[in-house]
Amino acid sequence: DADVTQTPRNRITKTGKRIMLECSQTKGHDRMYWYRQDPGLGLQLIYYSFDVKDINKGEISDGYSVSRQAQAKFSLSLESAIPNQTALYFCATSDSKAGHTEAFFGQGTRLTVV
Amino acid sequence: GNSVTQMEGPVTLSEEAFLTINCTYTATGYPSLFWYVQYPGEGLQLLLKATKADDKGSNKGFEATYRKETTSFHLEKGSVQVSDSAVYFCALTAASGNTPLVFGKGTRLSVIA
Numbered sequence: 001d002a003d004v005t006q007t008p009r010n011r012i013t014k015t016g017k018r019i020m021l022e023c024s025q026t027k028g029h030d031r032m033y034w035y036r037q038d039p040g041l042g043l044q045l046i047y048y049s050f051d052v053k054d055i056n057k058g059e060i061s062d063g064y065s066v067s068r069q070a071q072a073k074f075s076l077s078l079e080s081a082i083p084n085q086t087a088l089y090f091c092a093t094s095d096s097k098a099g100h101t102e103a104f105f106g107q108g109t110r111l112t113v114v
Numbered sequence: 115g116n117s118v119t120q121m122e123g124p125v126t127l128s129e130e131a132f133l134t135i136n137c138t139y140t141a142t143g144y145p146s147l148f149w150y151v152q153y154p155g156e157g158l159q160l161l162l163k164a165t166k167a168d169d170k171g172s173n174k175g176f177e178a179t180y181r182k183e184t185t186s187f188h189l190e191k192g193s194v195q196v197s198d199s200a201v202y203f204c205a206l207t208a209a210s211g212n213t214p215l216v217f218g219k220g221t222r223l224s225v226i227a
Binding site for chain 2: 004033035040041042043045048050058090092096102103105106107108
């Protein structure tokens with residue numbers, strides 16, 4: 001089983017609909033992140049959370065919200081989806097106790113807004 | 115703020131060719147530097163890292179050296195294979211360790227037989 005699991009893997013939704021992307025991890029890490037990937041733009045940070053009571057905006061948080069339901073779960077919501085939110089979304093985790101350490105990524109959710 | 119600039123792609127090479135993907139960064143202090151790889155249809159995975167100046171990270175035949183004087187972390191491989199075809203991302207975290215990873219825009223590598 002994957003250490004960082006994203007659901008769903010693929011989703012097509014209509015403009016104006018609310019949609020939630022979920023992320024869960026079994027690594028025991030305290031830090032979790034949501035990134036968006038667009039062709040030619042690399043990965044852009046949407047939101048991040050350093051522990052259950054900590055939520056921080058990233059560089060492109062407008063139009064998104066998050067919830068850290070537990071240390072292992074971090075969900076991303078699009079309150080009213082629009083076509084330019086069509087992208088590949090990645091959840092990632094890291095461990096603050098491990099110092100300057102790597103982030104571990106899920107396999108991504110491909111979201112299409114029509 | 116912290117930022118990463120990497121060479122534009124795509125890069126197309128023949129098998130066994132030498133690979134260099136340039137990466138430079140802007141950051142205060144001594145950030146940690148990373149190369150991530152994304153194979154088709156998959157998430158990102160760590161390829162190598164370096165946490166202090168002059169460190170060399172290496173993995174799977176890839177190498178990168180942390181050059182503080184030129185603020186660079188170029189990725190190299192002496193002989194690429196078709197299986198190396200992927201998108202490569204340079205990234206950094208701040209010296210404090212308390213900021214999320216900042217990524218470059220990625221470089222797509224295609225290796226042809």
